[in-house]
Amino acid sequence: MNIMSEAAVEKALEQKMSDAHFKMVGKDVSVYYGEKRALFDVNLNVRKNTVTALIGPSGCGKSTFLRTLNRMNDTIEGCRVTGSITLDNADVYDQSVDVVELRARVGMVFQKPNPFPKSIYENIAYGPRIHGLARSKADFDEVVENSLQKAGLFNEVKDRLHEPGTGLSGGQQQRLCIARAIAVGPEVILMDEPCSALDPIATAKVEELIHELRTNFTIVIVTHSMQQAARVSQRTAMFHLGNLVEENDTDKMFTNPDDQRTQDYIMGRFG
Amino acid sequence: MSGYLLITLALAALVMTFVGSARARATQNGASEKTHSRPIYHGLNAAIWTGVPAFIFFLLWLVGQSSVINQLVIASFPGSESLDATAKSLILSEVRQVAAGNIFKEPTPEIQAAVAHLKSLQQLSSVAIIAVVAAAMAIGAFLGYRVIGNRFRARHSVERSVTYFMMFSSLVAIVTTLGIISSLVFEAIQFFSKVPVTEFLFGLRWEPQIAIRADQVAGQGAFGVIPVLFGTFVISGIAMIVAVPTGILSAIYLTEYSDKRFRAVVKPLLEILAGVPTVVYGFFAVLTVAPAVRSLGLSLGIDASPNSALAAGAVMGVMIIPFISSLSDDALASVPRAMREGSYALGATKGETIRKVLLPAALPGIVGGVLLALSRAVGETMIVVMAAGLIAKMTVNPFDAVTTVTVQIVTLLIGDSEFDNPKTLAAFALGLILFIVTLILNLIALRTVRKYREKY
Known part of the structure; x- marks a missing residue:
């Protein structure tokens, strides 16, 4: 009886916490690809203005979880999601939610830089244009410049805004993709191994950028690099075989994790 | 006749593939140093040397023989120096018709002599090509066989030949296109010698129903x-x-x-x-x-x-x-x-x-x-x-x-x-x-x- 009430109190407390700090809340999230189950009842909360890193060995379900947050899994045939995910307490899988609106609020950056085969300017203007966020040429110019400034790319490309985005270097392309996501004015940015195709210098730039973006956005990043998770994130979640093993402050996670599996993975014993 | 020649050629190349690789294998067995190419390449190389030059001679003969024979026949035809091109081709086609046995009227003695000349030339030419192809085959086979050894780079040689063959294949389409264009251009030039180019390109009336005989009633065109x-x-x-x-x-x-x-x-x-x-x-x-x-x-x-x-x-x-x-x-x-x-x-x-x-x-x-x-x-x-x-x-x-x-x-x-x-x-x-x-x-x-x- 006593224990029950304690659990109830904890639950109430957690509810309050989610109201206050949690931008997105995942509850009992399971994902199936056809018959195969890829995620097992994951409970993970994403805090506001925080960088949350998702780590774990390949195939552990971290990217799958990331893609449930803006329903990118919808584009994969045979993919089914159960459980609930909320964004500011509203269920993103609710019938009434327009997935287009959701993705405007929860942007995404992919593993491989994928700029559209258009000019740098048009790459950034694409999102504002389809969402009607800008009208006049001046508005567009401003959005493009702002986004590029925030992505720390403006000075490098200001003289060639009308050249193809595909002509940039890999690191610049990735920052262009981040700028493109920013231009829509999202609240959350999801990043799926954004630096895995980049060299160390470009990686450093993108990491610095992630650090700065935290003040305006909530960021969830999937990474294979433990050092990267330690460098850029405040919270870290460890996945293994489709289960969430542990979620903790990054500092604690890398010095004194609660779970043996986390310890082993971080020490490089598997993965 | 040419068919048999080609079959013989193909068979010879095939035989040389086996003979060549067998010899390469035999040489390699007793060798102390490492061999460069696998036996099959030696075989293929021998086959290529046997078959390809002979085949090229054969192709040249196919392309060239009839025009060479025509030249010779017409040159020996009495009074041919004074004839124009049309008359020459008329005589030639008559000679060839008679030689093939399609006789519509009793041929003149000159024609008969020409027919005999044509037949002897054709016979000579077919004997000559057999001799040439056989010689090319024999020399190729001999060289291809003799060259087999541990250090001979047969693989390189075969690959080079294959490259040339691919190049040749890619040229076939281009050459054919050029042929089509030139035949069109040739006939079109004849047309433009009768109708001015400007009239053709900018004329606004198309009425090609003109008289093809003098007594026909038709439009001006x-x-x-x-x-x-x-x-x-x-x-x-x-x-x-x-x-x-x-x-x-x-x-x-x-x-x-x-x-x-x-x-x-x-x-x-x-x-x-x-x-x-x-x-x-x-x-x-x-x-x-x-x-x-x-x-x-x-x-x-x-x-x-x-x-x-x-x-x-x-x-x-x-x-x-x-x-x-x-x-x-x-x-x-x-x-x-x-x-x-x-x-x-x-x-x-x-x-x-x-x-x-x-x-x-x-x-x-x-x-x-x-x-x-x-x-x-x-x-x-x-x-x-x-x-x-x-x-x-x-x-x-x-x-x-x-x-x-x-x-x-x-x-x-x-x-x-x-x-x-x-x-x-x-x-x-x-x-x-x-x-x-x-x-x-x-x-x-x-x-x-x-x-x-x-x-x-």
């Missing part, structure tokens, strides 16, 4: 190509209006919207359309579509003729849908998934993604399909012969009958015709024009694509 080209463009234009939207929209539906089962059924069916013989489309146009178009025109109060540009153009449009839809489908499907995801992740809808990302990225492929379809439409013959009409009229009224370049080529070449008559030669000039027009269309489209393509 006019060879202005403009009305014919105009008709071609009207019909092709109608065809493209039908086919381009249909083809591209069906491609978009099939790649982006339809479920797999629907696609699996519809795509092959669409491609069957491309396999329907054009003469069948012609039936359809003339028996079904043309009357329907005519009654439509009459009900609209337009004077519609039984053959109409609209009927031919619409059916032609249906014919070329598969080219556009199939190639656009491939182009859309090959746009990387990352492009779609990037667009969706920004909150773009499916329609926006297709219009703003997929179509621009797939543009080169789509334009390629449209172009192929356009060349098919411009060059299409059977449907227009059956359904479009023969009168060269400059009109944009789709219910009227028009004629096309291909239709005119067919009508000009059908029936009794002489090859020194402008009416017949006009067909070649038309062919040349058609060729140039499609070439220009292709060039324009290539430039357009290069300018607007969005490379991913």
